[in-house]
Amino acid sequence: MKKLLMGNEAIAYGALEAGVQVVTGYPGTPSSEIFTTLASLAKERGFYAEWSVNEKVALEVAAGAAYAGARAMVTMKQVGLNVAADPLMTLAYIGVKGGLVLAVADDPGPHSSQNEQDTRKFAQFAKLPVLDPADPREAKEMAREAFRLSEELGLPVILRPTTRTCHVCQDVEVVDKTLPSRGHTGFQKGPEWVIFPSLAAQRHIWLNQQQEKAREMLETSPFNTVSPGTGRQGIIAGGVAYHYVKEALALLGLNLPVLKIGTPYPLPVNLVLRFLDQLDRVLVVEEQEPVLEDQLIKLVWQHRRPLVVKGKYNHLVPREGELDTDKVKGILAKFLRIDLPPEEAMSQPPLPVRPPVLCAGCPHRASFYVFKQAAAGSDAIFTGDIGCYTLGNMAPLHAVDTCLCMGASITIGSGLQLAEKERRVIAFLGDSTFFHTGLPGLINAVHNGSKITVVVLDNRTTAMTGHQSHPGLNRNAAGEPVQPLDIAKLAEACGVPLVKVVDPLDYQAALAAAREALEFNGVSLVVMRKECVALVKERKAPRTIDAAKCIHCGLCIEELGCPAISRGEQGPVIGATCTGCDLCRQICPCEAITEGGVIR
Amino acid sequence: MRLDIVIAGVGGQGNVLASRILARAAMEVGLPVRTSEVIGMAQREGAVMSQVRMGAGDYSALIPNGQADVLLGLELAETVRAVTKLKKGAVVIANSATIYPVSVSLGFSSYHPEQLTAFLKERTDSLYLFDATSLANQAGTYKATNMVMLGALSVLDLLPYSADHLRAVMEDVIPPRLREMNLTAFALGRQAVGGA
Numbered sequence: 001m002k003k004l005l006m007g008n009e010a011i012a013y014g015a016l017e018a019g020v021q022v023v024t025g026y027p028g029t030p031s032s033e034i035f036t037t038l039a040s041l042a043k044e045r046g047f048y049a050e051w052s053v054n055e056k057v058a059l060e061v062a063a064g065a066a067y068a069g070a071r072a073m074v075t076m077k078q079v080g081l082n083v084a085a086d087p088l089m090t091l092a093y094i095g096v097k098g099g100l101v102l103a104v105a106d107d108p109g110p111h112s113s114q115n116e117q118d119t120r121k122f123a124q125f126a127k128l129p130v131l132d133p134a135d136p137r138e139a140k141e142m143a144r145e146a147f148r149l150s151e152e153l154g155l156p157v158i159l160r161p162t163t164r165t166c167h168v169c170q171d172v173e174v175v176d177k178t179l180p181s182r183g184h185t186g187f188q189k190g191p192e193w194v195i196f197p198s199l200a201a202q203r204h205i206w207l208n209q210q211q212e213k214a215r216e217m218l219e220t221s222p223f224n225t226v227s228p229g230t231g232r233q234g235i236i237a238g239g240v241a242y243h244y245v246k247e248a249l250a251l252l253g254l255n256l257p258v259l260k261i262g263t264p265y266p267l268p269v270n271l272v273l274r275f276l277d278q279l280d281r282v283l284v285v286e287e288q289e290p291v292l293e294d295q296l297i298k299l300v301w302q303h304r305r306p307l308v309v310k311g312k313y314n315h316l317v318p319r320e321g322e323l324d325t326d327k328v329k330g331i332l333a334k335f336l337r338i339d340l341p342p343e344e345a346m347s348q349p350p351l352p353v354r355p356p357v358l359c360a361g362c363p364h365r366a367s368f369y370v371f372k373q374a375a376a377g378s379d380a381i382f383t384g385d386i387g388c389y390t391l392g393n394m395a396p397l398h399a400v401d402t403c404l405c406m407g408a409s410i411t412i413g414s415g416l417q418l419a420e421k422e423r424r425v426i427a428f429l430g431d432s433t434f435f436h437t438g439l440p441g442l443i444n445a446v447h448n449g450s451k452i453t454v455v456v457l458d459n460r461t462t463a464m465t466g467h468q469s470h471p472g473l474n475r476n477a478a479g480e481p482v483q484p485l486d487i488a489k490l491a492e493a494c495g496v497p498l499v500k501v502v503d504p505l506d507y508q509a510a511l512a513a514a515r516e517a518l519e520f521n522g523v524s525l526v527v528m529r530k531e532c533v534a535l536v537k538e539r540k541a542p543r544t545i546d547a548a549k550c551i552h553c554g555l556c557i558e559e560l561g562c563p564a565i566s567r568g569e570q571g572p573v574i575g576a577t578c579t580g581c582d583l584c585r586q587i588c589p590c591e592a593i594t595e596g597g598v599i600r
Numbered sequence: 601m602r603l604d605i606v607i608a609g610v611g612g613q614g615n616v617l618a619s620r621i622l623a624r625a626a627m628e629v630g631l632p633v634r635t636s637e638v639i640g641m642a643q644r645e646g647a648v649m650s651q652v653r654m655g656a657g658d659y660s661a662l663i664p665n666g667q668a669d670v671l672l673g674l675e676l677a678e679t680v681r682a683v684t685k686l687k688k689g690a691v692v693i694a695n696s697a698t699i700y701p702v703s704v705s706l707g708f709s710s711y712h713p714e715q716l717t718a719f720l721k722e723r724t725d726s727l728y729l730f731d732a733t734s735l736a737n738q739a740g741t742y743k744a745t746n747m748v749m750l751g752a753l754s755v756l757d758l759l760p761y762s763a764d765h766l767r768a769v770m771e772d773v774i775p776p777r778l779r780e781m782n783l784t785a786f787a788l789g790r791q792a793v794g795g796a
Contacts, residue, residue: 002627004620004623004624004627004633004635006639029639030639033639111638135634135660135661164636164660164661164662167636167637167638167639168634168635168636168637168660168661169620169623169633169634169635169636169637169661170632170633170634170635170661171627171632171633240660243658243659243660243661244660244662246658246659247658247659247660247664248664250659251664324660324662324664325659325660325662325664326664326665329664346683346684346723348680348681348683348684348719349680349712349715349716349718349719350709350710350712350715351677351680351681351709351716352677352700352701352703352704352709352710352711353701353703353708353709354610354645354646354647354677354678354701354703355646355701355703356611356643356644356645356646357644357645357646357701357702358644359612359644359645395706395708396706466639557705557706558706561702561705561706562702563644563645563701563702565705566700566704566705567700567704567705576737576742577612
């Protein structure tokens with residue numbers, strides 16, 4: 001049957017069709033829905049799915065299952081692979097018995113990532129095959145095929161979709177039924193599972209040989225296709241760029257031969273050489289790093305082909321950001337030396353800038369505001385982390401001064417405090433991030449006598465990526481009841497001498513807790529506990545502003561930056577998106593804000 | 601048959617749901633379809649754009665500039681932002697209601713509805729501009745603005761399927777307790793552009 005599937009959902013269905021038995025992962029845009037789709041089906045289809053604490057943990061759990069011959073998938077975003085890099089690099093030497101597929105989503109742009117690293121490069125570095133889907137249909141086929149490839153090679157295989165495969169939908173043919181259980185061979189003890197240096201030396205030779213075997217297998221892969229065309233100029237396109245090339249050619253009225261590469265590493269060199277036979281000039285169109293282009297240049301040199309290769313090295317194809325059909329059209333025109341008619345310039349009237357902001361009623365807004373008030377007059381540094389709350393950086397809160405990677409709020413804070421002994425350092429991180437990589441930093445801060453205040457923004461979910469579970473909750477990924485880990489007790493057990501738990505929307509109590517934490521000489525930790533507003537089922541009536549009492553001080557607008565409050569002709573107005581969080585009422589100096597709106 | 605639709609709005613307005621309904625309806629009449637959406641919690645209140653491509657075969661889900669046949673604008677400024685996507689003669693169905701971003705309240709940028717409305721009237725060939733948010737409120741919630749817009753689109757004889765088919769897919773997608781409200785919004789959208 002056909003379903004309208006997002007690329008991430010399609011990958012999940014591909015894994016299902018491959019009979020996946022164990023699925024692990026850590027959420028991260030644009031990858032998260034691969035796992036959530038699988039988790040929603042795990043119970044009825046009889047396989048196991050867990051949100052792991054972080055990507056390293058996820059990969060190791062999946063690898064353990066694959067050691068015993070089970071088929072396993074692990075999902076993450078590109079930067080998650082950095083966290084999982086330690087097991088990955090050696091797992092390539094050890095190898096797997098059951099198919100192990102890493103679905104690692106890249107985010108050129110970037111749309112919602114801290115960098116634009118290219119997982120195809122990582123695959124080359126780890127010496128693992130990587131598949132690069134152009135659209136959801138292909139993503140599903142690749143997910144299924146990746147398990148077979150993994151088992152034939154005895155190696156983990158990386159499936160690397162980008163945002164424009166993950167988050168686009170397509171009509172996809174799926175086998176929507178429970179497949180017979182695969183069973184597994186079981187774990188057999190032997191020296192091959194213990195990576196002593198002597199074993200590493202042997203396995204490195206084997207791993208290098210597997211590169212050639214993988215290339216041979218990929219020479220006939222259906223994911224690499226030639227669209228015939230005319231002339232002695234051609235295009236090699238990788239992943240999503242293929243579709244941009246096809247449409248750009250159509251818009252230009254051209255019919256050039258195109259080689260689509262879905263298996264960027266190892267490159268199917270014989271297929272590429274055959275394609276090059278008919279050409280004098282070739283353009284390589286791929287996003288991010290010149291992975292295909294580098295391999296092509298090497299190939300052309302090794303085979304002494306008198307061929308002109310164009311792409312990133314002569315600045316025709318950008319190395320940064322995303323491509324699209326419009327950009328590729330311009331690139332093709334330059335490559336072919338065609339003059340395009342000048343774009344009709346459209347002078348738009350000035351438009352308001354509209355970046356994403358913390359939601360109306362978001363408890364993080366209150367947490368930031370409280371700590372800004374508590375630290376007012378001091379030169380405190382607010383270190384931040386990865387989550388919705390990174391938006392606390394923006395006006396008017398300005399409460400995130402640093403953001404590097406998952407878990408770095410506490411550790412960067414500890415380091416800053418070493419050099420800035422007179423300044424207070426306040427580290428903000430979310431509940432899920434705390435478990436992910438925050439905890440080692442906290443232990444480090446206690447052990448090494450850091451003087452920082454840690455604020456755990458505990459909104460009872462992993463919000464930014466779509467509300468996934470984490471170890472602090474009483475439900476796991478499959479929705480089963482589990483024993484929650486208490487962040488405050490964990491902090492106490494780690495030796496944090498001052499631990500407070502408070503509701504950030506109880507303004508006075510939260511302010512008192514914040515002040516106490518800031519006055520403490522040592523590591524202090526405040527858990528700001530309030531459920532994410534998007535998960536709150538019971539709607540409170542919007543607040544209203546009594547125009548007779550309002551003194552137009554602007555505090556509610558200028559201090560909070562709440563999207564539900566805007567400037568009206570008679571002073572500030574609270575709109576229908578207000579969730580009644582009550583923060584503005586509590587800070588209004590003239591008690592002009594009251595309950596009494598109507599729930600819509 | 602080919603049809604490229606852009607849906608522009610503000611994160612949280614139900615942009616994704618609208619594009620999924622349009623796409624599923626196309627799939628069910630046998631057309632190849634692709635959509636692209638901005639996904640994720642942290643897009644709330646940000647500028648978002650969905651794209652639906654029916655019958656586009658081997659092309660990407662992203663509509664090139666100057667190629668869209670239809671623009672559904674869920675918010676006035678976001679409609680203007682998406683005009684570069686339109687081809688000559690494209691149909692624009694736009695909500696005249698505004699959502700003022702925090703940047704405007706804080707004085708970092710400005711919002712001039714009259715200027716934007718004038719621009720739309722001058723620069724589009726076929727414009728249906730009405731207050732869809734009021735109609736949604738009339739149906740029961742401002743959150744049904746997306747369904748008002750789908751209702752309006754279903755009148756204009758542009759889609760490769762009937763209004764009844766679109767409505768049926770919508771009913772199937774919407775949770776039962778919200779169905780009545782969304783059907784009313786859909787009907788009010790139809791009336792807004794002269795449909796029954």
